[in-house]
Amino acid sequence: MKRFSAFNAVSLTLGFAFLYLPMIILVIYSFNASKLVTVWAGFSTRWYAELLQNEAFLDAAWVTIRVAVVSSTIATVLGTMAAYVLVRAGRFHGRTLFSGMIYAPLVMPEVITGLSLLLLFIGIGLDRGILTIILAHTTFSMCYVSVVVSSRLVSFDRSLEEAALDLGCTPFEAFRLVTLPIIAPAVISGWLLAFTLSLDDLVIASFTAGPSATTLPIKIFSAVRLGVSPEINALSTIMIGIVTLGVITASLVSKRASIRQQAEAQAAVRA
Amino acid sequence: MRRLTLIAIPYLWLLALFLVPFLIVLKISLSDTAIAIPPYTPTLDLSEGWAGFKAFLSQLDMENFTWLTQDDLYWKAYLSSVRIAFISTILTLIAGYPIAYAMARAAPEWRPTLLMLVILPFWTSFLIRVYAWMGILSNEGLLNSLLIQIGLISEPLTILNTNTAVYIGVVYTYLPFMILPIYSALEKMDDSLLEAAEDLGCSRLQAFWLVTVPLSKQGIIAGCFLVFIPVVGEFVIPSLLGGSGTLMIGKVLFEEFFNNRDWPVASAVAVILLLILILPIVLFQRNEQKQREAEG
Numbered sequence: 154m155k156r157f158s159a160f161n162a163v164s165l166t167l168g169f170a171f172l173y174l175p176m177i178i179l180v181i182y183s184f185n186a187s188k189l190v191t192v193w194a195g196f197s198t199r200w201y202a203e204l205l206q207n208e209a210f211l212d213a214a215w216v217t218i219r220v221a222v223v224s225s226t227i228a229t230v231l232g233t234m235a236a237y238v239l240v241r242a243g244r245f246h247g248r249t250l251f252s253g254m255i256y257a258p259l260v261m262p263e264v265i266t267g268l269s270l271l272l273l274f275i276g277i278g279l280d281r282g283i284l285t286i287i288l289a290h291t292t293f294s295m296c297y298v299s300v301v302v303s304s305r306l307v308s309f310d311r312s313l314e315e316a317a318l319d320l321g322c323t324p325f326e327a328f329r330l331v332t333l334p335i336i337a338p339a340v341i342s343g344w345l346l347a348f349t350l351s352l353d354d355l356v357i358a359s360f361t362a363g364p365s366a367t368t369l370p371i372k373i374f375s376a377v378r379l380g381v382s383p384e385i386n387a388l389s390t391i392m393i394g395i396v397t398l399g400v401i402t403a404s405l406v407s408k409r410a411s412i413r414q415q416a417e418a419q420a421a422v423r424a
Numbered sequence: 425m426r427r428l429t430l431i432a433i434p435y436l437w438l439l440a441l442f443l444v445p446f447l448i449v450l451k452i453s454l455s456d457t458a459i460a461i462p463p464y465t466p467t468l469d470l471s472e473g474w475a476g477f478k479a480f481l482s483q484l485d486m487e488n489f490t491w492l493t494q495d496d497l498y499w500k501a502y503l504s505s506v507r508i509a510f511i512s513t514i515l516t517l518i519a520g521y522p523i524a525y526a527m528a529r530a531a532p533e534w535r536p537t538l539l540m541l542v543i544l545p546f547w548t549s550f551l552i553r554v555y556a557w558m559g560i561l562s563n564e565g566l567l568n569s570l571l572i573q574i575g576l577i578s579e580p581l582t583i584l585n586t587n588t589a590v591y592i593g594v595v596y597t598y599l600p601f602m603i604l605p606i607y608s609a610l611e612k613m614d615d616s617l618l619e620a621a622e623d624l625g626c627s628r629l630q631a632f633w634l635v636t637v638p639l640s641k642q643g644i645i646a647g648c649f650l651v652f653i654p655v656v657g658e659f660v661i662p663s664l665l666g667g668s669g670t671l672m673i674g675k676v677l678f679e680e681f682f683n684n685r686d687w688p689v690a691s692a693v694a695v696i697l698l699l700i701l702i703l704p705i706v707l708f709q710r711n712e713q714k715q716r717e718a719e720g
Contacts, residue, residue: 157529164522165530165538171519172545172599175556178566182559235434242431251431254438260705262657264674265694268681269445272691276448292441295434324426353549356659356678370551377551377664381559389552396547404540 176393183386200387210372210388216283217352217369224290225347231291232298232347233340239299240306258296266293267360274361281363289361290354294347301346305339338407345403349396453691454484464688488692497676498693502700504671508587508662509655512594516651517644519595520602524643525636527603528610539607546600553597554664561589561665585667593661594651602647609643610636642715649708657697673697 183201187194204210235255242248258266270289271281279285309332317327333340355370362368376385455464492498527538545553560566561584568580583589613636621631637644655661659674666672673693681690 157526157531160522161526161529165526168519168523168526168599169541171596172542175560175596176545176548176553178560179552179556231434231437234430235438238431238434242427245431247435250443251435251438254442256709258442260653260701260708262654262674262697262701264657264659264677265446265449265698268677268690268694269449270441272448272452272687273441273445288441292437295437299434349547353551355551356674359678360681370549373551373555374660374664377555377558381555381562385555386559389549389555392552393548396549397544400540400544400547 179386180390180393183383183390185383185386188383200383201391204384204387204391207384210369210384213367213369213372216286216366220283220286220290220358220368221348221351224287224351225294225344227287228291228295228347229298229340229344232295232343233302233336235295235299236301236303236306239303255296255299258293259300263354263356267357270357271360280365281361283366285361285363286358286366286368289357290347290351293357294350297346297350298340298343301343302336302339305336309335338410345399449691449694451484452688453488453695454486455688456483456485456487488688489696491689492692492696497671498673501671501673501676502696505656505658505673506700508590508594508670508672509652509658512591512598512655513648513652515591516595516598516602517648520599520647521606521644523599524603524606524610527607528613535611542600542603542607550597551660554593554660557589557593557596557665558584561592584665585670587666587670589665589667590661590670590672593665594655594658597661598651598655601650605646605650606640606643609640613639642711642718645711646708646715649704649711653701653704653708656701 182193184196184198185193186197186199235251239252239255267289270285270292274281274285274288313331313335314327317331318324322330353370354368355374358368359371359374362371373385373388376382452464523542527535527542530538558565562568563580563582563584565584567583568577571577572580583592617635617639618631621635622628626634657674658672659678662670662672662675663678666675674697677690677693677697680686680693
């Protein structure tokens with residue numbers, strides 16, 4: 154039996170207080186009536202109202218969402234292919250380089266990734282805008298997707314696929330009907346990871362965005378450089394709310410799915 | 425044929441958008457600054473064929489790298505980045521280990537919830553998490569007004585725009601990266617080992633040092649690299665929480681590129697930054713490999 158001591162309880166309490174208090178304070182102060190961010194002057198939703206009228210922020214939010222949806226979807230397709238190649242394709246010429254190119258972007262400092270992509274885009278004369286941000290985000294997030302998906306593929310029972318092939322499936326059908334449903338949770342969490350990475354990225358977007366398209370993190374960064382602002386507090390609260398809701402829903406869904414799977418497995422054993 | 429297509433698509437994508445851009449950085453770092461668009465020479469002119477390529481190669485030189493070693497700013501920035509990353513890695517370890525340890529000892533039915541509570545901040549915008557500290561640490565901020573109200577201090581402490589604020593920001597944002605690998609190492613630990621150590625005459629503290637810490641070594645190493653490597657090149661935290669005295673290479677590179685528009689020097693800064701990080705990256709990969717082999 155493991156012992157859970159008073160020391161353990163204190164470290165958990167302090168640790169979670171440290172992780173959550175700053176964000177809770179941010180949320181509380183987004184409802185502050187005062188422009189002075191540290192003086193409490195009563196409850197108000199005026200900063201949310203002002204935020205909704207700030208067109209620059211709304212435009213940037215729209216660009217950010219479009220970039221995130223498109224880049225994470227392409228990244229999921231490419232990343233799943235890359236994972237399949239890493240785990241299943243066996244030996245081929247240039248495999249070491251390939252796996253190196255998958256793992257290197259994960260540890261590459263963002264300033265270098267951003268700088269190098271910008272120099273490429275300028276070199277080939279591609280105008281910076283929404284397309285270049287999508288290309289940049291797809292490239293680094295496909296590596297995250299492929300790491301998530303390949304860890305699932307490794308633990309996958311290959312004989313299931315072989316059975317499908319023996320029963321007359323084409324390789325693509327076997328992938329679609331057998332492999333994909335089994336690795337689906339990893340593919341979905343890969344997509345979610347790519348989506349949040351794209352929403353969140355400031356540095357790479359700063360290098361690859363042009364005057365025609367600005368993302369929300371770039372806008373937030375240039376606003377907060379001048380100091381704390383109640384409008385940004387309101388915006389942050391909305392973003393924290395969306396993420397919290399998303400993560401809680403996702404975990405509830407996966408919990409229910411696993412309970413259902415267990416029940417099915419038990420029923421199968423009984424039958 | 426189908427296999428070839430499957431390999432070729434992600435392969436070509438990464439070649440074009442990861443490897444080639446990096447080679448361009450390498451090339452520009454060896455070029456000269458020029459007042460032109462793009463602001464560097466020489467540019468490779470493929471239409472001149474082999475002669476053009478030779479002319480291009482002969483114009484490359486190490487000038488930017490020599491310049492980097494001569495100017496104090498750069499090597500001080502590298503040193504200070506590595507030092508800040510090192511100190512904040514140690515601080516994150518000190519803060520993260522007790523949390524991971526307590527999570528591993530919590531009742532099994534609580535663990536998924538605790539795990540989710542550690543991961544949740546990771547899904548929240550990095551920028552917002554750093555920004556949250558600006559309102560807390562500033563001179564008129566919450567921390568100072570709280571400390572003045574309870575009478576601990578009479579004058580506000582200057583924390584924002586100092587290295588202290590950078591350390592707080594790094595520990596706060598990178599804490600989950602430290603907790604998760606340590607937790608996954610500790611969770612697998614067999615508690616009877618601790619009982620055995622105590623039966624054999626160890627005190628609880630000795631048992632912790634002699635049994636628990638060595639068994640979680642791989643988690644500690646992984647966590648430290650996961651914090652250290654990205655913090656060396658960190659840009660957001662020093663720009664928002666650091667001050668004029670905070671010298672970090674990610675910030676220098678950003679400014680060199682956007683404010684001074686000196687592309688060759690910015691590229692040379694990037695190449696050296698990568699050289700500094702190659703050793704920790706290789707060590708990290710080796711640690712991961714060892715772990716995989718131990719499990720597999």
